[in-house]
Amino acid sequence: MTALPDAARVPVTLVDYGAGNLVSIEQALVTAGAIVHRAERADRIGDPALLVVPGVGASAPAMERLRAGGFEPAILAWVAADRPFLGICLGLQLLFETSDEDQARTLGILRGHTVRLDGAPTLPHIGWNQVERQRHHRAFAGIAPDADFYFVHSYVGDPDDEGVVVARTEHGRRFVSAVARGRLLGVQFHPERSGADGLRLLANVVRIAAEAA
Protein backbone atom coordinates (compact mmCIF):
# COMPACT_ATOMS: atom_id res chain seq x y z
CA MET A 1 0.00 0.00 0.00
CA THR A 2 3.01 2.32 0.34
CA ALA A 3 4.36 1.19 -3.01
CA LEU A 4 2.47 3.79 -5.03
CA PRO A 5 4.69 5.55 -7.54
CA ASP A 6 5.26 9.22 -6.74
CA ALA A 7 3.32 10.30 -9.82
CA ALA A 8 0.20 8.58 -8.44
CA ARG A 9 0.53 10.27 -5.05
CA VAL A 10 -1.33 13.39 -3.96
CA PRO A 11 0.92 16.34 -3.09
CA VAL A 12 0.39 17.51 0.50
CA THR A 13 2.23 20.31 2.30
CA LEU A 14 2.69 19.95 6.04
CA VAL A 15 3.18 23.24 7.88
CA ASP A 16 6.28 22.74 10.04
CA TYR A 17 6.27 25.41 12.73
CA GLY A 18 8.09 23.48 15.40
CA ALA A 19 4.94 22.07 17.00
CA GLY A 20 6.31 18.71 18.08
CA ASN A 21 6.24 15.29 16.47
CA LEU A 22 5.80 15.50 12.67
CA VAL A 23 7.05 11.98 11.98
CA SER A 24 3.74 10.27 12.66
CA ILE A 25 1.54 12.71 10.71
CA GLU A 26 3.96 12.66 7.80
CA GLN A 27 4.10 8.87 7.71
CA ALA A 28 0.33 8.53 8.16
CA LEU A 29 -0.25 10.88 5.18
CA VAL A 30 2.21 8.88 3.07
CA THR A 31 0.40 5.69 4.04
CA ALA A 32 -2.84 7.43 3.03
CA GLY A 33 -1.53 8.06 -0.50
CA ALA A 34 0.17 11.45 -0.20
CA ILE A 35 3.60 12.68 -1.12
CA VAL A 36 4.48 15.02 1.73
CA HIS A 37 6.51 18.19 1.64
CA ARG A 38 7.35 20.01 4.88
CA ALA A 39 7.25 23.81 4.69
CA GLU A 40 9.17 25.73 7.32
CA ARG A 41 8.30 29.05 5.69
CA ALA A 42 5.17 30.22 3.87
CA ASP A 43 7.09 30.80 0.63
CA ARG A 44 7.82 27.06 0.56
CA ILE A 45 4.19 25.90 0.67
CA GLY A 46 4.28 25.37 -3.10
CA ASP A 47 1.11 24.30 -4.91
CA PRO A 48 -0.14 21.17 -3.10
CA ALA A 49 -3.60 19.60 -3.31
CA LEU A 50 -3.92 19.80 0.49
CA LEU A 51 -2.46 22.00 3.22
CA VAL A 52 -2.17 20.42 6.70
CA VAL A 53 -1.60 22.33 9.95
CA PRO A 54 -0.82 19.88 12.78
CA GLY A 55 0.26 20.76 16.29
CA VAL A 56 -0.10 20.27 20.02
CA GLY A 57 0.52 22.66 22.90
CA ALA A 58 -0.36 26.26 23.61
CA SER A 59 -1.82 28.80 21.17
CA ALA A 60 0.33 31.88 21.82
CA PRO A 61 3.76 30.35 21.07
CA ALA A 62 2.24 28.51 18.10
CA MET A 63 0.86 31.76 16.64
CA GLU A 64 4.22 33.44 17.19
CA ARG A 65 5.97 30.71 15.24
CA LEU A 66 3.32 30.71 12.49
CA ARG A 67 3.70 34.48 12.11
CA ALA A 68 7.50 34.25 12.17
CA GLY A 69 7.30 31.80 9.26
CA GLY A 70 4.97 34.12 7.34
CA PHE A 71 2.20 31.51 7.52
CA GLU A 72 -0.67 33.64 8.81
CA PRO A 73 -1.50 35.53 5.56
CA ALA A 74 -0.72 32.42 3.50
CA ILE A 75 -3.20 30.26 5.44
CA LEU A 76 -5.85 33.01 5.34
CA ALA A 77 -5.48 33.32 1.56
CA TRP A 78 -5.50 29.53 1.12
CA VAL A 79 -8.74 29.10 3.06
CA ALA A 80 -10.33 32.21 1.50
CA ALA A 81 -9.77 30.56 -1.90
CA ASP A 82 -11.57 27.45 -0.52
CA ARG A 83 -8.62 25.19 -1.17
CA PRO A 84 -8.43 21.87 0.75
CA PHE A 85 -7.20 22.37 4.31
CA LEU A 86 -6.85 20.06 7.31
CA GLY A 87 -6.23 21.36 10.84
CA ILE A 88 -5.39 18.81 13.53
CA CYS A 89 -5.75 19.43 17.30
CA LEU A 90 -4.06 22.81 17.85
CA GLY A 91 -4.38 23.25 14.07
CA LEU A 92 -8.17 23.20 14.60
CA GLN A 93 -8.14 25.50 17.64
CA LEU A 94 -6.07 28.12 15.81
CA LEU A 95 -8.90 28.51 13.25
CA PHE A 96 -10.99 30.40 15.83
CA GLU A 97 -10.64 34.05 16.89
CA THR A 98 -8.96 33.81 20.28
CA SER A 99 -7.86 31.26 22.86
CA ASP A 100 -8.75 31.46 26.54
CA GLU A 101 -5.58 29.46 27.29
CA ASP A 102 -3.27 32.43 26.96
CA GLN A 103 -5.49 35.14 25.43
CA ALA A 104 -3.79 34.55 22.08
CA ARG A 105 -5.33 36.18 19.01
CA THR A 106 -5.58 33.28 16.58
CA LEU A 107 -6.38 33.05 12.87
CA GLY A 108 -10.04 34.10 13.06
CA ILE A 109 -11.12 31.96 10.10
CA LEU A 110 -14.09 30.59 12.07
CA ARG A 111 -16.19 32.68 14.45
CA GLY A 112 -15.86 31.50 18.02
CA HIS A 113 -13.19 30.87 20.63
CA THR A 114 -10.98 28.19 22.10
CA VAL A 115 -12.02 27.45 25.68
CA ARG A 116 -10.95 25.12 28.47
CA LEU A 117 -12.77 21.78 28.62
CA ASP A 118 -14.34 22.54 32.00
CA GLY A 119 -16.27 19.88 33.86
CA ALA A 120 -14.08 17.06 32.56
CA PRO A 121 -13.50 14.16 35.00
CA THR A 122 -9.84 14.07 33.91
CA LEU A 123 -7.81 16.82 32.26
CA PRO A 124 -5.92 16.74 29.92
CA HIS A 125 -8.44 14.63 28.01
CA ILE A 126 -6.07 11.83 26.96
CA GLY A 127 -7.11 8.65 25.21
CA TRP A 128 -9.59 7.11 22.79
CA ASN A 129 -13.10 8.49 22.62
CA GLN A 130 -16.10 8.33 20.30
CA VAL A 131 -16.52 10.95 17.59
CA GLU A 132 -20.28 11.33 17.12
CA ARG A 133 -21.11 12.75 13.75
CA GLN A 134 -23.72 15.49 13.70
CA ARG A 135 -23.96 15.50 9.94
CA HIS A 136 -22.56 13.71 6.92
CA HIS A 137 -19.01 14.49 5.87
CA ARG A 138 -17.08 12.51 3.26
CA ALA A 139 -13.95 12.47 5.44
CA PHE A 140 -15.71 9.87 7.62
CA ALA A 141 -16.80 7.61 4.74
CA GLY A 142 -16.38 3.95 5.65
CA ILE A 143 -15.83 4.66 9.36
CA ALA A 144 -18.23 3.15 11.90
CA PRO A 145 -20.48 5.67 13.70
CA ASP A 146 -19.09 4.60 17.10
CA ALA A 147 -15.42 4.55 16.05
CA ASP A 148 -12.87 5.73 18.64
CA PHE A 149 -10.18 8.30 17.88
CA TYR A 150 -7.20 9.39 19.98
CA PHE A 151 -7.38 12.72 21.81
CA VAL A 152 -4.79 14.61 23.84
CA HIS A 153 -5.80 18.17 24.77
CA SER A 154 -7.25 20.39 27.52
CA TYR A 155 -8.85 23.09 25.34
CA VAL A 156 -11.55 22.87 22.67
CA GLY A 157 -12.85 25.05 19.87
CA ASP A 158 -16.28 26.54 20.58
CA PRO A 159 -17.81 27.76 17.30
CA ASP A 160 -20.51 30.45 17.20
CA ASP A 161 -21.95 28.93 14.05
CA GLU A 162 -23.61 25.55 14.56
CA GLY A 163 -23.41 25.08 10.80
CA VAL A 164 -19.68 24.30 10.93
CA VAL A 165 -20.08 21.45 13.46
CA VAL A 166 -19.41 18.00 11.98
CA ALA A 167 -18.91 15.94 15.16
CA ARG A 168 -19.10 16.10 18.92
CA THR A 169 -17.45 14.05 21.68
CA GLU A 170 -18.37 13.55 25.34
CA HIS A 171 -15.91 14.06 28.19
CA GLY A 172 -17.66 15.59 31.17
CA ARG A 173 -19.59 17.61 28.64
CA ARG A 174 -20.10 17.43 24.92
CA PHE A 175 -17.60 19.42 22.89
CA VAL A 176 -17.00 19.99 19.20
CA SER A 177 -14.51 17.41 17.88
CA ALA A 178 -14.72 18.14 14.13
CA VAL A 179 -15.65 21.23 12.09
CA ALA A 180 -15.91 21.87 8.37
CA ARG A 181 -16.67 24.76 6.05
CA GLY A 182 -16.28 24.35 2.31
CA ARG A 183 -13.04 22.45 1.75
CA LEU A 184 -11.74 23.21 5.24
CA LEU A 185 -11.78 20.42 7.82
CA GLY A 186 -10.61 20.63 11.43
CA VAL A 187 -10.39 17.71 13.86
CA GLN A 188 -9.62 17.86 17.57
CA PHE A 189 -8.41 14.25 17.66
CA HIS A 190 -5.22 12.88 16.09
CA PRO A 191 -6.02 10.76 13.03
CA GLU A 192 -2.31 9.96 12.67
CA ARG A 193 -2.45 8.26 16.08
CA SER A 194 -5.89 6.69 15.71
CA GLY A 195 -4.99 3.36 14.12
CA ALA A 196 -6.90 2.05 11.12
CA ASP A 197 -9.82 4.49 11.42
CA GLY A 198 -7.43 7.44 11.53
CA LEU A 199 -5.63 6.23 8.41
CA ARG A 200 -8.94 5.79 6.65
CA LEU A 201 -9.98 9.35 7.52
CA LEU A 202 -6.67 10.71 6.20
CA ALA A 203 -7.01 8.63 3.03
CA ASN A 204 -10.50 10.10 2.53
CA VAL A 205 -9.21 13.64 3.08
CA VAL A 206 -6.33 13.11 0.65
CA ARG A 207 -8.63 11.64 -1.99
CA ILE A 208 -11.19 14.46 -1.64
CA ALA A 209 -8.38 17.00 -2.01
CA ALA A 210 -7.11 15.26 -5.15
CA GLU A 211 -10.59 15.45 -6.69
CA ALA A 212 -10.73 19.19 -5.98
CA ALA A 213 -7.31 19.85 -7.49
Place this chain on the structure above:
Amino acid sequence: MLCRRVIPCLDVADGRVVKGTRFVDLVDEGDPPELAERYAREGADELVFLDISAAPEGRSTLLDIVERTARRAFIPLTVGGGVRSVDDMRDVLRAGADKASLNTRAVEDPDLVRRCAARFGRQAVVVAIDARRVPATGAIPSGFEVVVKGGRSPVGLDALAWARRVVELGAGELLVTSIDRDGTKSGFDTEQLRAISDLVQVPVIASGGAAGPDDFIAAVRDGGADAVLAAGIFHRREWSIKAVKAAMAAAGLPVRTMAADPGRVLQ
Protein backbone atom coordinates in the same frame (compact mmCIF):
# COMPACT_ATOMS: atom_id res chain seq x y z
CA MET B 1 -17.15 8.06 26.80
CA LEU B 2 -13.41 8.03 27.27
CA CYS B 3 -12.03 4.49 26.93
CA ARG B 4 -9.76 2.89 29.52
CA ARG B 5 -6.42 2.21 27.89
CA VAL B 6 -4.29 -0.93 27.89
CA ILE B 7 -0.61 -0.11 27.39
CA PRO B 8 2.16 -2.64 26.84
CA CYS B 9 5.58 -1.51 28.02
CA LEU B 10 8.75 -2.53 26.19
CA ASP B 11 12.05 -2.37 28.03
CA VAL B 12 14.68 -1.48 25.45
CA ALA B 13 18.45 -1.73 25.92
CA ASP B 14 20.91 -0.96 23.14
CA GLY B 15 18.36 -1.58 20.43
CA ARG B 16 16.76 -4.77 21.70
CA VAL B 17 13.74 -5.58 23.78
CA VAL B 18 15.01 -7.03 27.04
CA LYS B 19 13.43 -8.49 30.11
CA GLY B 20 16.05 -10.54 31.88
CA THR B 21 17.28 -13.97 30.95
CA ARG B 22 13.80 -15.48 31.20
CA PHE B 23 12.83 -13.73 27.99
CA VAL B 24 15.50 -14.95 25.65
CA ASP B 25 12.94 -16.14 23.13
CA LEU B 26 11.49 -12.64 22.96
CA VAL B 27 14.84 -11.02 22.21
CA ASP B 28 15.18 -13.40 19.32
CA GLU B 29 11.79 -12.46 18.01
CA GLY B 30 12.87 -9.24 16.37
CA ASP B 31 13.53 -5.61 17.03
CA PRO B 32 11.32 -3.28 19.09
CA PRO B 33 9.43 -1.73 16.16
CA GLU B 34 8.29 -5.19 15.05
CA LEU B 35 6.99 -6.06 18.49
CA ALA B 36 5.40 -2.61 18.78
CA GLU B 37 3.57 -3.11 15.52
CA ARG B 38 2.35 -6.52 16.64
CA TYR B 39 0.96 -5.00 19.85
CA ALA B 40 -0.73 -2.26 17.85
CA ARG B 41 -2.39 -4.88 15.67
CA GLU B 42 -3.57 -6.77 18.75
CA GLY B 43 -5.35 -3.70 20.10
CA ALA B 44 -2.79 -1.87 22.25
CA ASP B 45 -4.12 1.65 22.88
CA GLU B 46 -0.68 3.15 23.36
CA LEU B 47 2.94 2.01 23.68
CA VAL B 48 5.64 2.81 26.21
CA PHE B 49 9.35 2.32 25.51
CA LEU B 50 11.48 2.30 28.61
CA ASP B 51 15.13 2.87 27.67
CA ILE B 52 17.46 1.04 30.00
CA SER B 53 20.57 1.29 27.82
CA ALA B 54 23.78 1.13 29.75
CA ALA B 55 26.02 2.43 26.98
CA PRO B 56 25.86 6.06 25.81
CA GLU B 57 25.50 4.95 22.19
CA GLY B 58 22.28 3.18 23.21
CA ARG B 59 20.68 6.61 23.07
CA SER B 60 20.99 7.20 19.35
CA THR B 61 19.91 3.63 18.76
CA LEU B 62 16.80 4.37 20.80
CA LEU B 63 15.95 7.44 18.71
CA ASP B 64 16.23 5.30 15.58
CA ILE B 65 13.89 2.73 17.14
CA VAL B 66 11.40 5.46 18.09
CA GLU B 67 11.36 6.78 14.55
CA ARG B 68 10.96 3.35 12.96
CA THR B 69 8.13 2.56 15.39
CA ALA B 70 6.35 5.87 14.77
CA ARG B 71 6.40 5.06 11.05
CA ARG B 72 4.77 1.66 11.52
CA ALA B 73 2.48 1.72 14.55
CA PHE B 74 -0.14 4.46 14.23
CA ILE B 75 -0.89 4.65 17.94
CA PRO B 76 0.62 6.98 20.59
CA LEU B 77 4.12 6.33 21.83
CA THR B 78 5.72 7.40 25.12
CA VAL B 79 9.44 7.19 25.79
CA GLY B 80 10.80 6.92 29.32
CA GLY B 81 14.22 6.31 30.78
CA GLY B 82 17.15 8.57 30.16
CA VAL B 83 15.15 11.76 29.50
CA ARG B 84 17.27 14.12 31.56
CA SER B 85 16.81 17.53 29.94
CA VAL B 86 14.57 19.65 27.73
CA ASP B 87 16.90 18.79 24.84
CA ASP B 88 16.54 15.03 25.51
CA MET B 89 12.79 15.45 25.41
CA ARG B 90 12.98 17.48 22.19
CA ASP B 91 15.02 14.67 20.62
CA VAL B 92 12.54 11.90 21.46
CA LEU B 93 9.57 14.00 20.31
CA ARG B 94 11.30 14.90 17.06
CA ALA B 95 12.03 11.22 16.51
CA GLY B 96 8.30 10.52 16.65
CA ALA B 97 7.31 10.06 20.30
CA ASP B 98 4.16 11.82 21.50
CA LYS B 99 5.12 11.97 25.17
CA ALA B 100 8.19 11.64 27.34
CA SER B 101 8.19 10.19 30.82
CA LEU B 102 10.38 11.76 33.53
CA ASN B 103 11.33 9.88 36.68
CA THR B 104 14.61 10.07 38.60
CA ARG B 105 15.68 13.32 36.99
CA ALA B 106 12.40 14.99 37.99
CA VAL B 107 13.05 14.07 41.62
CA GLU B 108 16.55 15.58 41.38
CA ASP B 109 15.36 18.66 39.47
CA PRO B 110 11.59 19.19 39.82
CA ASP B 111 11.76 22.37 37.74
CA LEU B 112 12.56 20.16 34.72
CA VAL B 113 8.86 19.19 34.72
CA ARG B 114 7.90 22.86 34.45
CA ARG B 115 10.44 23.58 31.72
CA CYS B 116 9.35 20.60 29.62
CA ALA B 117 5.67 21.49 30.00
CA ALA B 118 6.35 25.12 29.07
CA ARG B 119 8.19 24.05 25.94
CA PHE B 120 6.12 21.10 24.70
CA GLY B 121 2.79 21.44 26.49
CA ARG B 122 1.71 19.50 29.55
CA GLN B 123 0.00 16.84 27.43
CA ALA B 124 3.46 15.63 26.38
CA VAL B 125 4.87 15.37 29.92
CA VAL B 126 4.34 12.14 31.86
CA VAL B 127 5.86 11.89 35.32
CA ALA B 128 6.61 8.34 36.46
CA ILE B 129 6.25 7.84 40.21
CA ASP B 130 7.72 4.65 41.68
CA ALA B 131 6.45 4.15 45.21
CA ARG B 132 6.56 1.58 47.99
CA ARG B 133 4.68 1.13 51.23
CA VAL B 134 6.40 2.24 54.44
CA PRO B 135 5.09 2.88 57.96
CA ALA B 136 3.43 6.31 57.97
CA THR B 137 5.64 8.96 59.54
CA GLY B 138 5.75 12.74 59.71
CA ALA B 139 7.79 12.85 56.50
CA ILE B 140 5.71 10.17 54.73
CA PRO B 141 2.19 10.71 56.13
CA SER B 142 0.45 8.62 53.45
CA GLY B 143 2.69 5.59 54.00
CA PHE B 144 3.62 5.61 50.28
CA GLU B 145 7.21 6.68 49.69
CA VAL B 146 8.83 7.68 46.39
CA VAL B 147 11.82 5.59 45.35
CA VAL B 148 14.18 6.05 42.39
CA LYS B 149 16.85 4.09 40.54
CA GLY B 150 14.62 1.14 39.83
CA GLY B 151 13.23 1.02 43.33
CA ARG B 152 16.51 0.77 45.19
CA SER B 153 16.76 4.32 46.58
CA PRO B 154 14.16 5.92 48.82
CA VAL B 155 14.22 9.70 48.58
CA GLY B 156 12.20 10.73 51.62
CA LEU B 157 9.28 12.07 49.58
CA ASP B 158 5.64 11.26 50.23
CA ALA B 159 4.18 9.89 46.97
CA LEU B 160 0.92 11.83 47.37
CA ALA B 161 2.66 15.14 48.02
CA TRP B 162 4.98 14.45 45.09
CA ALA B 163 2.06 13.63 42.80
CA ARG B 164 0.36 16.91 43.70
CA ARG B 165 3.58 18.86 43.20
CA VAL B 166 4.45 17.49 39.76
CA VAL B 167 0.92 18.14 38.52
CA GLU B 168 1.25 21.75 39.72
CA LEU B 169 4.57 21.95 37.89
CA GLY B 170 3.04 20.72 34.63
CA ALA B 171 2.74 16.93 34.47
CA GLY B 172 -0.12 16.00 32.13
CA GLU B 173 -0.26 12.37 33.21
CA LEU B 174 1.13 10.19 36.02
CA LEU B 175 2.55 6.68 35.59
CA VAL B 176 2.28 5.16 39.05
CA THR B 177 4.27 1.98 39.73
CA SER B 178 4.07 -0.01 42.93
CA ILE B 179 7.62 -1.22 43.55
CA ASP B 180 6.27 -3.68 46.13
CA ARG B 181 4.11 -5.33 43.49
CA ASP B 182 6.29 -4.91 40.37
CA GLY B 183 7.17 -8.34 38.95
CA THR B 184 5.31 -10.19 41.72
CA LYS B 185 2.08 -10.93 39.81
CA SER B 186 0.12 -10.15 42.98
CA GLY B 187 -2.08 -7.46 41.45
CA PHE B 188 -1.82 -3.69 41.33
CA ASP B 189 -1.67 -1.71 44.57
CA THR B 190 -5.19 -0.35 44.17
CA GLU B 191 -5.12 1.57 47.46
CA GLN B 192 -2.08 3.51 46.32
CA LEU B 193 -3.67 4.14 42.93
CA ARG B 194 -6.91 5.30 44.49
CA ALA B 195 -5.12 7.68 46.85
CA ILE B 196 -3.33 9.33 43.92
CA SER B 197 -6.17 9.28 41.37
CA ASP B 198 -8.51 10.93 43.89
CA LEU B 199 -5.92 13.64 44.49
CA VAL B 200 -5.17 14.79 40.94
CA GLN B 201 -7.24 15.62 37.87
CA VAL B 202 -4.69 14.34 35.34
CA PRO B 203 -5.02 10.75 34.08
CA VAL B 204 -3.27 8.05 36.14
CA ILE B 205 -1.65 5.00 34.51
CA ALA B 206 -1.40 1.97 36.80
CA SER B 207 1.73 -0.16 36.72
CA GLY B 208 3.31 -3.00 38.66
CA GLY B 209 1.85 -6.36 39.57
CA ALA B 210 -0.45 -7.44 36.75
CA ALA B 211 -1.13 -11.17 36.60
CA GLY B 212 -4.33 -11.27 34.58
CA PRO B 213 -7.44 -9.44 33.35
CA ASP B 214 -8.99 -9.21 36.84
CA ASP B 215 -6.08 -7.05 37.94
CA PHE B 216 -6.67 -4.63 35.06
CA ILE B 217 -10.33 -4.39 36.01
CA ALA B 218 -9.44 -3.77 39.67
CA ALA B 219 -6.90 -1.08 38.76
CA VAL B 220 -9.66 0.85 36.99
CA ARG B 221 -12.61 0.08 39.24
CA ASP B 222 -10.92 0.14 42.65
CA GLY B 223 -7.82 2.18 41.86
CA GLY B 224 -9.48 4.81 39.66
CA ALA B 225 -6.83 4.34 36.96
CA ASP B 226 -7.47 5.70 33.46
CA ALA B 227 -5.00 3.34 31.86
CA VAL B 228 -3.20 0.14 32.80
CA LEU B 229 0.35 -0.73 31.83
CA ALA B 230 2.00 -4.15 31.85
CA ALA B 231 5.05 -5.80 30.38
CA GLY B 232 5.70 -9.40 31.36
CA ILE B 233 2.26 -10.92 30.93
CA PHE B 234 2.10 -9.63 27.34
CA HIS B 235 5.70 -10.43 26.42
CA ARG B 236 5.37 -13.96 27.73
CA ARG B 237 2.03 -14.25 25.94
CA GLU B 238 0.29 -15.35 29.10
CA TRP B 239 -2.51 -12.99 28.12
CA SER B 240 -3.17 -11.24 24.85
CA ILE B 241 -4.10 -7.59 24.83
CA LYS B 242 -7.29 -8.59 23.07
CA ALA B 243 -8.26 -11.00 25.86
CA VAL B 244 -7.57 -8.39 28.55
CA LYS B 245 -9.70 -5.80 26.74
CA ALA B 246 -12.50 -8.30 26.19
CA ALA B 247 -12.55 -9.05 29.92
CA MET B 248 -12.62 -5.33 30.72
CA ALA B 249 -15.51 -4.81 28.30
CA ALA B 250 -17.38 -7.76 29.82
CA ALA B 251 -16.94 -6.12 33.23
CA GLY B 252 -18.65 -3.01 31.90
CA LEU B 253 -15.56 -0.85 31.40
CA PRO B 254 -15.38 1.26 28.23
CA VAL B 255 -12.62 0.01 25.92
CA ARG B 256 -11.73 0.92 22.38
CA THR B 257 -13.35 -1.03 19.58
CA MET B 258 -10.84 -1.98 16.92
CA ALA B 259 -11.38 -1.37 13.25
CA ALA B 260 -9.71 -3.60 10.71
CA ASP B 261 -6.00 -4.27 10.67
CA PRO B 262 -4.37 -0.95 9.68
CA GLY B 263 -2.32 -2.77 7.06
CA ARG B 264 -5.46 -3.77 5.18
CA VAL B 265 -7.49 -0.60 5.45
CA LEU B 266 -6.20 1.17 2.40
CA GLN B 267 -6.12 -1.67 -0.07
